[in-house]
Structure formats: structure tokens, C-alpha cells
Amino acid sequence: MISKIIEHLLHYISLSSDEITAISESIPIQSFSKGSILLKEGEVSKHAYFNIKGCVRLYYLIDGEEKTTFFYTENQFITSIKSFTNRVPAHHFLECVEDCTLGVLSYEAEIYLLKKFPKFEYLSRILLEEELGHYQDMLSTYITTKPEDRYKKLLKLNPQLLQRIPQYQLATFLGVTPESLSRIRKRIIQ
């Protein structure tokens, strides 16, 4: 199972057998059932995850209402970056939307890997640059498009995701009420 992570990292960098062993030992694979909470608001994030299988959502609890801002699927890193790196409480939750198989990297294991293999600084930089690029794109999409356009984009780029998540979670993610989402879907089907 660990090979999925190694396979992913090999897209970015070559790895010696020592490095592969260190990563494999430092990032154990764990299973989480649907509904498991990986991080609660107010907690300091102790782990970053690599999603091998399943779907995890990031949501905020605002005036008693859950607002989903991200869905993580296969081959994505899941990091509450500010909380994880600065050791400060998170303002959001992470929840498994499906049964999940995740690589689990603790803060201590990250420090250990970076210290032992300085090459991983390079790897981290490359992965962070990629992630930052995604976020710049997502923020731009959010500011420059309407919810209906965002739904169409998702339908084109990630149609599978729409089958995997509840409509009420998708609605807040698109920035609309579930009723508006219903209307958008009807318009598109017509």
C-alpha cells in the first residue's frame, strides 16, 4: 500500500532505497471509516495525510451550519497547513466522507525526515509550489465565476466527485443553498 505514496513522489524526485524505507516507516497507512473526524476545530493539527483511497472534506462550523470548502480525493495531500506548521489551533474540521485509506505523517516524522534527508526540503518546496498554484487557481475561480459556472467546471473536470458527495455539502462548497443547487442542476439537465 505504501507504494502508492512512493509512486506519487517518484513523479517529482528520484529516491534511494534508504529514502524509500524511511518514508515507508515514517508514513504508516491507516484505515478510517466514513464519518471519522481527523481534525476538530480548536485542535492543533498533528498530522498531514496522503489520500490513497476515499474522500475527505474540510468544513467550517459557522453559526451552527457546516460550510464545506474542500474535498480531497485520491493522490492528494491533506494538510491544515497553518495549524500543522505553526502549532496553532485549527478553525475547521476534517471528516472522512467515505471509508478512507490514508498515509499518516506526524509533525515529528516530518521534522525527522527533513533533518535526515535534506533532499526532502527540495521535495517539500516542489509539492508546496504545486499546491499553492492550485490554491491561486481556486481562489481566482471563486472570485471570477458564478456558482453555476463552478458547477459546470466541476462536472467537466471531476464528474466522479459529484457522485461521491452529498448534495448539501456540494452546495456550500459552490457557495449556494441546496435549493439553488437543485435549480442549477435542473437548468443544466434541460
Place this chain on the structure above:
Amino acid sequence: MISKIIEHLLHYISLSSDEITAISESIPIQSFSKGSILLKEGEVSKHAYFNIKGCVRLYYLIDGEEKTTFFYTENQFITSIKSFTNRVPAHHFLECVEDCTLGVLSYEAEIYLLKKFPKFEYLSRILLEEELGHYQDMLSTYITTKPEDRYKKLLKLNPQLLQRIPQYQLATFLGVTPESLSRIRKRIIQ
């Protein structure tokens, strides 16, 4: 002038005199008049910037309309990360909203610095983690709040910015029409 950049970096890392010299030589300071275009849609971003003085905005041209998605002020890095790191055309513009003084880092200079001083891999990682944290927060704010709340937040966290930028640019940044922004401002003043 270069000392502003060094001063900023020293918050994150200690620097030897060799490193300070290399940074100073690799990141020349340039002045840009208000209205200067630093990057055009369709161009590959050749430079990252450190904002010493002034304000730069990132905008998209969509159906002939400019949609501003970011304002960079003092002590911020300005990077079109995907275009700069992957050498692909950018989909947006960067424009000086005011007369600006910027540290200018070319792609080649970045590669040189990272190669010569492996310690800068660490620095890059730290800076990218911080930037990614900002973007995660901004995206969440966008998804979970209404334009009026975003205006109030800006008024609280960065009131100066509101004096420095034209209202029509601020409006698209908040995701509303200039007319809606007028109404929001009236409501708040009342």
C-alpha cells in the same frame, strides 16, 4: 533599499554575509510607475517580486471585464506561481496600482540561489508554507462569507488598503458590482 528584503528574510532564517551579498546581487531593486504592467495574460512569468513600496494588483480579463483577485502591498512576495515555476503562460495580469519599488527575482536567479545555497530550499519551504496558509484562509473566507462580511473584515484588518485602490477594483475583488459595493458602504456608515 535591499535591506528591506534582508530584514524580512531575517524573520525566518539567519543569513551569513555571503548569503546577504548573494541575495542583494540576485534581487535588484527597480522602480515602476503607476499603471506599469508586470505580467500580461499569455506571457510566461519571468520574475517573482518582493514588494518594498506600493501596491500591485492581480486581475483577469473576462469577457472584456477586469476582475481583480488580489492586492499585494508592502512586504509581500508577488508570484504567479504556476507560470513562474512550470514555465507556462499566465492567465492573468499584474499591474502597479501605485508607483512601486520592487525587488525583482528572475527565474534564473532563483535557480542560482537555490543551487548555491541549499539552505534557501528551507527558506523557500517556510515562505511557501506561510503563503499557502494565507491562501487556504482566503479561499475559506470566500466560500464561507458574504461580500459585506468580507468588506467589514478588510475594513478591520487592512483599512489603509481601502484608501489606496479604486472602488471598481475593490468591487470585483469582493465579488460584487460597484453599485452593490456603494450600497454596502452606505449601510455600514449608517
